[in-house]
Amino acid sequence: MAIKRHLPLMLFGCxxxxxxxxxxxxxxxxxxxxxxxxxxxxxxxxxxMGYAGQISLGxxxxxxxxxxxxxxxxxxxxxxxxxxxxxxxxxxAAIAYVIGIACLRLKGHYLAVAxxxxxxxxxxxxxxxxxxxxxxxxxxxIPSIEIGGFSFDSDFKFYYLVWAxxxxxxxxxxxxxxxxxxxxxxxxxSSEIAAAAMGINVTKLKVQVFVLSAVYAALAGVLYxxxxxFISPQSSDLMxxxxxxxxxxxxxxxxxxxxxxxxxxxxxxxxxxxxFHDYELIIYGSILLVIVMFLPDGLMGGFEALGNKIxxxxxxxxxx
Amino acid sequence: MAETILEAVRVRKEFGGLVALCxxxxxxxxxxxxxxxxxxxxxxxxxxxxxxxxxxxxxxxIALNGSIISGLKSHEIARLxxxxxxxxxxxxxxxxxxxxxxxxxxxxxxxxxxxSALSLGRMRREExxxxxxxxxxxxxxxxxxxxxxxxxxxxxxxxxxxxxGRALAAEPVVLLLDEPAAGLNTQETRxxxxxxxxxxxxxxxxxIVEHDMELVMDIADEILVLNFGSRLAWGTPEHIQASPxxxxxxxxxxx
Numbered sequence: 154m155a156i157k158r159h160l161p162l163m164l165f166g167c168x169x170x171x172x173x174x175x176x177x178x179x180x181x182x183x184x185x186x187x188x189x190x191x192x193x194x195x196x197x198x199x200x201x202m203g204y205a206g207q208i209s210l211g212x213x214x215x216x217x218x219x220x221x222x223x224x225x226x227x228x229x230x231x232x233x234x235x236x237x238x239x240x241x242x243x244x245x246a247a248i249a250y251v252i253g254i255a256c257l258r259l260k261g262h263y264l265a266v267a268x269x270x271x272x273x274x275x276x277x278x279x280x281x282x283x284x285x286x287x288x289x290x291x292x293x294x295i296p297s298i299e300i301g302g303f304s305f306d307s308d309f310k311f312y313y314l315v316w317a318x319x320x321x322x323x324x325x326x327x328x329x330x331x332x333x334x335x336x337x338x339x340x341x342x343s344s345e346i347a348a349a350a351m352g353i354n355v356t357k358l359k360v361q362v363f364v365l366s367a368v369y370a371a372l373a374g375v376l377y378x379x380x381x382x383f384i385s386p387q388s389s390d391l392m393x394x395x396x397x398x399x400x401x402x403x404x405x406x407x408x409x410x411x412x413x414x415x416x417x418x419x420x421x422x423x424x425x426x427x428x429f430h431d432y433e434l435i436i437y438g439s440i441l442l443v444i445v446m447f448l449p450d451g452l453m454g455g456f457e458a459l460g461n462k463i464x465x466x467x468x469x470x471x472x473x
Numbered sequence: 474m475a476e477t478i479l480e481a482v483r484v485r486k487e488f489g490g491l492v493a494l495c496x497x498x499x500x501x502x503x504x505x506x507x508x509x510x511x512x513x514x515x516x517x518x519x520x521x522x523x524x525x526x527x528x529x530x531x532x533x534x535i536a537l538n539g540s541i542i543s544g545l546k547s548h549e550i551a552r553l554x555x556x557x558x559x560x561x562x563x564x565x566x567x568x569x570x571x572x573x574x575x576x577x578x579x580x581x582x583x584x585x586x587x588x589s590a591l592s593l594g595r596m597r598r599e600e601x602x603x604x605x606x607x608x609x610x611x612x613x614x615x616x617x618x619x620x621x622x623x624x625x626x627x628x629x630x631x632x633x634x635x636x637x638g639r640a641l642a643a644e645p646v647v648l649l650l651d652e653p654a655a656g657l658n659t660q661e662t663r664x665x666x667x668x669x670x671x672x673x674x675x676x677x678x679x680x681i682v683e684h685d686m687e688l689v690m691d692i693a694d695e696i697l698v699l700n701f702g703s704r705l706a707w708g709t710p711e712h713i714q715a716s717p718x719x720x721x722x723x724x725x726x727x728x
Contacts, residue, residue, distance in 0.1 A: 325590040325591070326590070328589055328590050328591070328592045329586055329589050329590050332584065332586075332589030332596060332600065333575075333578075333579065333582055333584050333589065333596075333599070333600070333603065334584070334585060334586040334589045335589065336565075336568065336572055336575060336576050336579075337576065337579060339565060339567050339568055339572075340565045340568075340576055342565075342567055343563070343564070343565045343566045343567060344563040344564075344565065346527065346547075346559070346563060347559065347563035347564075347565070348565075348576075349526075349527075349546070349547035349548050349551070350525060350527075350547055350551055350556070350557050350559075350563075351548075351551060351556075351576050351577060351579050351580070351639065351643065352548050352551035352552050352579045352580035352643065353548055353576075353579055354546075354548045355548070361586060365586065407567065
């Protein structure tokens with residue numbers, strides 16, 4: 154049972170481990186690093202949206218906060234990476250906690266607008282605090298991640314770091330989903346009143362999952378900042394929040410693999426469509442529209458339905 | 474006669490100018506089935522909502538085992554041992570039938586997110602007992618065979634049983650059933666009546682809001698009749714059936 158449950162992840166891990174060995178072009182390695190980073194961010198957002206049913210249009214803010222926190226601490230104040238990382242997690246979690254308490258009383262569109270506003274506030278602050286953050290021109294010169302004397306100073310090394318973090322978080326997240334807390338989370342999606350009647354403290358749980366998902370976004374931001382050695386307020390803007398959300402919707406809400414698939418697709422597509430650069434947004438929009446209309450459970454949901462159909466057909470043929 | 478387990482004293486609930494519950498007094502005895510009946514808009518569901526903390530009463534109090542519960546939040550009241558079902562079945566549709574019932578164990582277990590994420594031994598042991606209890610209570614309501622079906626795929630009658638199973642998994646002191654027979658056919662209703670008898674025999678006090686008079690007269694030890702948020706009558710089924718006030722409200726006044 155346990156092996157069967159972890160089989161897809163094990164296969165995925167093996168594939169991820171050998172993939173860079175066959176890649177000649179460093180350009181593709183860079184893209185795979187980004188896919189890993191976005192997969193981490195979407196995993197957290199998926200917990201919040203796909204499982205707990207709470208929308209956030211401001212997750213880019215936490216991504217940027219994470220990136221700026223370790224970026225500033227390591228580049229400007231020469232703090233070691235690990236303490237900087239812990240500081241970044243604590244700061245983001247604290248900010249998300251305060252925002253969560255304020256916003257999560259709201260539902261649906263109101264929650265969407267409130268989180269959108271939070272993203273904008275962070276965006277404006279990062280732009281305005283020129284002396285501290287470097288303002289609109291961004292923060293440059295973020296050093297490579299160094300842990301215990303080992304420096305992740307090439308794309309090749311960084312690739313393994315990012316995907317190792319991804320796999321670790323995937324295991325933790327899957328454990329949560331299949332536990333008492335995870336079931337409680339999934340209850341919120343269908344019926345808050347029934348969840349409360351079963352003894353679930355709805356408000357507390359919503360704030361918890363909001364903070365947790367913000368920390369995932371911050372971790373992704375940290376990895377991003379140290380991988381490109383540069384961070385600007387641009388990465389906290391609405392467009393990026395929407396992009397994260399689109400990845401989940403396209404890949405499949407409430408399916409951990411959906412976030413990965415969406416992240417991969419929305420990172421690869423712009424590269425493949427760069428020939429149509431003027432029409433990129435139109436193509437993007439059309440893809441989203443088609444998926445929302447015909448595959449409301451995203452691509453993973455579509456694949457699952459297709460798989461079940463094939464299994465039923467095969468069985469029917471076996472009988473007949 | 475058994476002692477009172479749930480007691481309402483002058484419970485009043487106003488929505489704006491509308492008085493939904495008007496200074497209601499009543500008590501429910503331990504281990505009995507008490508039915509709440511009355512015409513539409515009499516305040517039956519409001520009463521259930523007040524008892525479970527969905528809304529707080531405007532004034533008055535409700536006590537469970539002598540301690541005041543009115544004004545507490547839903548999840549706090551659930552923890553004290555009141556479980557409920559809903560008029561329109563509120564199942565957790567994104568889960569399997571078994572997982573729904575496993576949610577019922579929430580108040581009886583305690584592993585948080587961190588213990589779950591790390592999959593500690595304590596958490597895995599707890600998870601096994603949650604699963605065992607879940608299967609046990611699924612069998613009690615007769616849905617054992619459907620354990621691994623998606624909850625969204627089962628018909629309405631089954632959903633109602635699932636809700637009852639979920640509530641039973643919390644091993645409550647008092648179980649509130651809000652129109653459990655709505656949408657059920659005669660056969661299903663008869664099975665429901667039997668199930669309610671079983672639940673009472675488990676030592677659980679049952680309060681049921683129901684329109685199906687045959688079912689009510691069959692299973693209730695006591696009946697509370699509401700009309701316009703006030704108590705119209707209160708007593709055994711025989712007493713209620715003979716009560717001229719009740720007959721007047723239900724059948725109209727004879728001139």
